[in-house]
Amino acid sequence: MSARRQDAGAFAALFSVPFLWALVFMIVPYAIMISVSFWTRQFPLFVPDFQFGNFVQIFSDPQYTTVILRTLKIAAMVTLGALLLGYPLAYFLVFTVRSERMRNLLYMSVIVPLWVSYLLRAYTWKIILGTDGALNSLLMTTGVIREPLTVFLYNQTSMVITLVYIFVPFMVMPLFAVLSNIPKTLIEASEDLGVGPFMTFWKVIFPLSVGGVVAGATMTFCLSFGDFVAPVLVGGPDGTMVANLLQSQFGAALNWPLGSALATLVLLLVLVVLQVSSRMDRAGRVGLS
């Protein structure tokens, strides 16, 4: 009996801190956020209430739905872009680079930019794409254009480029891990059975790397979905994303209930994405022994 009590004491001692941490910094804030989303605003005050006006407003006002759809579109494009860049890179690192040292060096060079401030990396693209930027200077010195172009910056394309650059390591890391785990003998077995390199990729390597694709896509999608820096730095007037909208509701617009409703919606969307990705991951999972 006393031993069991001791166990309970040890259990409480061990888990009370993380539990409290989760309670104070996650569960309580989420509860507050969700409950505030049902409040009403009577300028300049927020009155506790239970009504769905905020959600109705979000879905009826095209201003909000446009931004949400745009954010989904940009996040999807960033994910696709990062996959199209990251997969060949990870494949090259794992299967083409022969020397272990060279492989690790190149892999590090993909990861190292993560140590540089996120803001700085986003700002870099402002410098590259701007009117006096590197791209314009290059095109002018090579004589392709005579006047600097403004089309490179302050639009959705520049946002996608910037976000792909920032988040591509999150795509490469899981892909590198799954591709490294594919036994080389499976590739040899495929070629031994008369199947050339291209079909070997489609029938053996790619199916076995789906887990990494799903993991990388999920991370890239969720990270770029919630981004609010790229729209401010390189996005134009039509570049506002959900996170910027949220920020303004809690700042300039001073409408916390509406902001909370938006935030709750974003949370639900991300949860759906995570659910879908974990289903896909489970479907594609096989034991590599």
Next chain:
Amino acid sequence: MTSRPIVTLSGVAKTYGAFTALDTTDLALGEGEFVTLLGPSGCGKTTTLRLIGGFELADRGRIEIAGEDVTSKPPYRRPVNTVFQEYALFPHMTVAENIGYGLSVKANNVSAPERGRRVAEALAMVGLEEMGHRRTGELSGGQRQRVAMARAIVRRPRVLLLDEPLSALDVKLREGMQVELKRLHRELGITFLMVTHDQEEALALSDRIVVMNRGRIVEIGTPAALYDAPATPYVADFIGASNLVPARSAGNDGRFDRLVLADGTALHRLRRPEDRAFPEGVAVLAGIRPERLLVAGPEDENCLEGRIVEALFHGDRVRIEVALNQDGGGAAASVFADITRTASSAAGATTPGELIALRVDPADIMLFAAEGGR
């Protein structure tokens, strides 16, 4: 080799940096032969197999399969298939999909019904008729082995390469699979080239054994020839077990070689027609297999005498270590002998500390030069 060659290696060599995996090598495999590459790890046997399979490309030399130069061809353009050491089954496919994989690609030009028929045929051949829909992860080691075999034979290769195919199985299963391999070889009638470090496996399965060491072929021969009359002490020791007793030649009388051991024991050995003649006084090694030393009766000739140092019980036999008499004052030499246990063989004959005399038939002694040959 009894038939025309299906695989020929001429002057083939492979190095990795400073390491010579395979020194310049010539080898020919006959149609329908079961050949084993046998040797310790790092001897070049796996490299040889991988060169034929196309997983490595030779630095020098020429490889021909079925009369076609394949030296620089990739694996998917060679008429061979491989059973990999750890089977290398595709984990995301069922058993039937694994087996049909090599037939499923368009370039290989096999229609779907034909493919299904051949997969079923291959499954039946390895005794897995009911397992086609299973995932490979659900199979036991022996079943995985069979799937790997079926997958490799379904494309009807001219040569089947087997890379230590039985090494991942436990002993009982391995013996069963040896019988299966032999049966498959007979039924398919194609050339099998197997790599192994297990000499018993090589002896049991092969038509010919290629003994390799340090990137070179040491000797090629039938299992019986390599066991009974190996050319070098290395092969005598590697295939089966051998006592290599230092001795001196006392010439020969045409029918028998005469040998004198360090303790003065005189032995005679039946000569074969092609045997080398050692002049009198030259240092030699007498090779005697442990099971060919028999407990001697009082009248017997050609005997070794000594004291039993150790006796190890094996059930069917007792392996004894005998320290030979040291009247000559030379270094202590000892031999191992396997004494078959029967009701009539005296148990007392194998007690450590006892003196014992061991008889050897003059035809059962192998003779080597004392230096070199390795």
